Amino acid sequence: MSTAPPTSALPPARTPAWPLSRAAIGLWITQGVLVALAPVVGAVVVAFAVPDSVGGPVPVLRWLLPALAVVFAGVLIGVRPWVRFRVHHWEVTDEAVYTLTGWLTRTWTLVPISRIQTVDVTRGAMQQLFGLSTVAVLTASSQGTVHIPHLSADIAQRVADDLAHRAERVRDQAT
Amino acid sequence: MSAPAGQRTAAPAAVRTSPLVVLVHTITFRQARRFAGSFLPLAALIGIRGGSATAVLVIGAVAVFSLVTAVLSWWRFSYADGAASVVVTRGLLSRSVRTVPNDRVRGVEIETPALHRVFGLVRVRIDAAAGAMKDDEEELVVDGVTRAEGDRLRVSVLTHRSGADTAGDDGVPGAPVEEEFTRFDNRWLLYAPLVGSYLALPLAVAGALYRAVDDLPDSVLPALPGPDLAHPGVLALLAGIAVVLLLLGSVVGAALVNWGFRLVRRGGSLISVRGLITRRHTELEIDRIRGATVSAGLGMRLVRAARVNALMTGLGDAGRRGQLLPLGPSSEAWRLARRLVEDPGPLVAHPPAARRRRLGRALFPGLAVTAGGIVVALAVGWWELLAVGVVLLAAGVPLGLGRYAALGHATGPRSFAVRSGFLLEEQAILQRRAVVGWRVRQTFFQRRAGLATVVACVGAGSGGYAAVDLGAADVAAFAAAASEPWSETLSPRVP
Numbered sequence: 001m002s003t004a005p006p007t008s009a010l011p012p013a014r015t016p017a018w019p020l021s022r023a024a025i026g027l028w029i030t031q032g033v034l035v036a037l038a039p040v041v042g043a044v045v046v047a048f049a050v051p052d053s054v055g056g057p058v059p060v061l062r063w064l065l066p067a068l069a070v071v072f073a074g075v076l077i078g079v080r081p082w083v084r085f086r087v088h089h090w091e092v093t094d095e096a097v098y099t100l101t102g103w104l105t106r107t108w109t110l111v112p113i114s115r116i117q118t119v120d121v122t123r124g125a126m127q128q129l130f131g132l133s134t135v136a137v138l139t140a141s142s143q144g145t146v147h148i149p150h151l152s153a154d155i156a157q158r159v160a161d162d163l164a165h166r167a168e169r170v171r172d173q174a175t
Numbered sequence: 176m177s178a179p180a181g182q183r184t185a186a187p188a189a190v191r192t193s194p195l196v197v198l199v200h201t202i203t204f205r206q207a208r209r210f211a212g213s214f215l216p217l218a219a220l221i222g223i224r225g226g227s228a229t230a231v232l233v234i235g236a237v238a239v240f241s242l243v244t245a246v247l248s249w250w251r252f253s254y255a256d257g258a259a260s261v262v263v264t265r266g267l268l269s270r271s272v273r274t275v276p277n278d279r280v281r282g283v284e285i286e287t288p289a290l291h292r293v294f295g296l297v298r299v300r301i302d303a304a305a306g307a308m309k310d311d312e313e314e315l316v317v318d319g320v321t322r323a324e325g326d327r328l329r330v331s332v333l334t335h336r337s338g339a340d341t342a343g344d345d346g347v348p349g350a351p352v353e354e355e356f357t358r359f360d361n362r363w364l365l366y367a368p369l370v371g372s373y374l375a376l377p378l379a380v381a382g383a384l385y386r387a388v389d390d391l392p393d394s395v396l397p398a399l400p401g402p403d404l405a406h407p408g409v410l411a412l413l414a415g416i417a418v419v420l421l422l423l424g425s426v427v428g429a430a431l432v433n434w435g436f437r438l439v440r441r442g443g444s445l446i447s448v449r450g451l452i453t454r455r456h457t458e459l460e461i462d463r464i465r466g467a468t469v470s471a472g473l474g475m476r477l478v479r480a481a482r483v484n485a486l487m488t489g490l491g492d493a494g495r496r497g498q499l500l501p502l503g504p505s506s507e508a509w510r511l512a513r514r515l516v517e518d519p520g521p522l523v524a525h526p527p528a529a530r531r532r533r534l535g536r537a538l539f540p541g542l543a544v545t546a547g548g549i550v551v552a553l554a555v556g557w558w559e560l561l562a563v564g565v566v567l568l569a570a571g572v573p574l575g576l577g578r579y580a581a582l583g584h585a586t587g588p589r590s591f592a593v594r595s596g597f598l599l600e601e602q603a604i605l606q607r608r609a610v611v612g613w614r615v616r617q618t619f620f621q622r623r624a625g626l627a628t629v630v631a632c633v634g635a636g637s638g639g640y641a642a643v644d645l646g647a648a649d650v651a652a653f654a655a656a657a658s659e660p661w662s663e664t665l666s667p668r669v670p
Contacts, residue, residue: 011647105619114661143632144614144633
C-alpha cells in the first residue's frame with residue numbers, strides 16, 4: 001500500500017515481553033511431520049503407481065502433486081514452527097495476562113487479573129514428550145479466554161498458581 | 176443482614192402447588208403425554224376392533240389415566256423457599272430433591288398460559304445459574320400456584336439474595352415505585368413482516384399443517400378438484416393469496432407473543448410483561464445490565480424500525496428474556512437504549528482501507544464465478560454461469576459499500592459503542608466495566624492494509640462485540656478509552 005502512511009505498518013498492539021519455551025519448536029516440527037506425512041506419502045504413491053500411459057492430465061499431475069506435497073511439508077516443518085516461535089509471546093503484568101499467538105493471522109489477547117474466573121493447566125500427550133504445558137485463563141466471556149501454549153511444565157504450574165492466587169485477592173465481580 | 180424480625184426459620188415448611196393445577200394438567204395431558212407413545216397403538220387396535228362404545232371407553236380410560244398421573248405428580252411435588260435457598264422435591268418413584276441457593280438465582284419469570292389463567296394460576300420459572308447443567312435442568316419450575324403465591328415466591332427468592340439487601344424498598348409489595356419505560360403500541364405490529372423470525376412463524380405453521388394433512392389416509396380427504404395450475408392467472412392469484420397470508424400470519428404471530436408488552440422499572444429491577452395467550456412476566460436486575468444492542472434488518476431500517484436487547488451478565492436464554500423492545504420505531508429504541516447505557520456520542524467511521532477490504536470481500540465470490548463463467552463460456556459455450564457471475568458482481572458493490580457504511584465505533588466517558596452488519600445491522604452500546612478482556616485479530620491481508628479487528632470480550636450477550644477493521648494505529652487508544660486502566664497494557668510502552 002504505497003498511499004498508506006508508515007504508521008499503518010506498525011502492529012496494532014505491543015508485543016508481550018516473553019517468548020515461549022524453545023522446546024515448542026520441536027513440538028511444532030513433530031506436529032508438522034505428522035500432518036505432512038499423509039499428503040507426501042499419497043503423492044509419492046501416485047507418482048510411482050500411476051503409469052504415464054493413462055493420458056489426460058496424468059503426466060503433469062505425476063510431478064505436480066509430489067512437488068506441491070513437498071512444498072506443503074517444507075512450509076509445515078521448515079517454516080511454520082520458526083515463524084510461530086518468533087510471533088508467539090506472553091507476559092503477566094501486575095494487572096493483566098497478555099499473549100500474542102498465530103503465524104499468518106495474529107491474535108493479541110489481554111485479560112485483567114481482576115476478571116479471571118478459572119485457571120487451567122493442561123498437558124497433552126505430545127506436550128508431555130517435550131515437557132510442555134498449556135495454561136488457559138478463563139473469564140465470564142466465552143470469547144475472553146487466554147491460552148498460553150507450550151510453556152515448560154514447571155513455569156506453567158508456577159504461573160497458574162500465581163494467577164489463581166492473585167485473582168482471588170483482586171477479584172471484583174469478575175463479570 | 177442478620178435475621179430481621181419476621182424472617183422465616185431455616186427449614187421452612189414444604190408447600191404443595193394449588194390442587195387446581197391437577198385439572199389443568201389433566202386437560203393438557205401434561206404427565207400422561209410421555210406415556211402416549213406406548214398407548215396409541217393399543218388404543219388404535221381397540222378402536223378398530225370395537226364400535227363407538229369401545230371408543231368412548233378408550234377416551235374415558237385415557238382421561239382417567241391423565242387425571243391419576245396428574246394427581247400423583249401434584250401429590251409428590253413440593254417446594255419450600257427459605258431464607259437461603261429454594262428446595263424442590265418431586266418424583267413418583269425415585270425422589271429428587273433440588274436445592275438452589277438464593278444467591279445462585281439469576282432471575283424469576285412468571286408465565287401464565289391461557290388455561291392457567293382460567294383457573295387463576297401461574298407457572299414460576301426460577302432461573303438457577305449452573306453452567307454444567309443440561310438445558311432443561313437449568314430452571315426450577317413451580318407449575319400451578321395462585322397468582323398471589325407466585326408473586327410472593329418471586330419476591331421472597333429475589334429479596335433473600337445477599338446482594339439484594341441494598342435494593343431497599345424494591346420488592347416490598349406495598350410500595351412499588353413504578354416507572355414506565357415502554358408501552359407497546361399495537362401499530363408497531365405492522366413492522367412484523369420485516370423481521371425474519373416473525374416471518375418464519377407462519378411458514379412453520381404451514382409446514383406443520385401440510386405434514387399433518389399428508390399423514391392422513393387418502394380416504395379421509397375429500398376429492399377436491401385441483402385448480403388449473405397451468406393458467407398463469409390462477410398461479411398469480413394463488414401466489415398473491417400466499418403472500419397476504421404470510422404477511423397476516425407474521426403480524427398475528429407477533430401479536431400473540433408481544434400483545435400488551437410493557438417494560439417498567441420497579442426498584443432495582445426491570446420488569447417486562449407480554450403475550451396474548453401465554454402472559455410472560457420477566458424480571459431483570461438493573462445492576463447486572465452491562466449494555467444493550469439495537470439491531471435492525473435491512474427491511475426494518477427502510478421503515479426506521481429496530482429492536483432492543485439488554486446485555487446482562489449471567490442471563491439464561493438471553494435472546495428471549497433480554498428483549499426490551501421486541502419491535503418498534505428506532506426513535507423509541509434509541510430512547511430506551513440511552514436510558515440504560517450512557518450514549519458514547521456519534522460513531523467514528525473506519526479508515527478507507529476498511530472500505531476497500533469490505534468491497535474486496537463482497538466482490539470476491541462474484542469475481543470467482545465470473546472467471547469460471549468465462550472459462551466455461553469459451554470452452555463449452557454456456558453463458559448462464561457467466562450471467563450469474565455478473566449479477567453477483569453487481570450485487571457485491573452495494574453489499575460491500577453497505578457493510579462499510581455500517582462499520583463504526585465510539586468511546587464516551589463511561590461507555591462505548593461498536594456497529595457492524597448490513598443485512599442485519601447491530602449496534603452494541605456497552606459500559607466500560609463490561610469489558611473482561613480484549614482480543615485483537617489481524618489476518619495477513621489486514622496487516623498489509625493496516626487494519627485490525629478488535630473484540631471486546633463481555634460476560635453477557637454473545638460474549639464478544641467486535642469493532643471490525645479498525646485502523647491498526649487506533650486499536651490501543653480505542654481499547655484504553657473503552658475499558659478500565661488495565662487495557663493500557665496493549666499500548667506501546669513509553670520508553
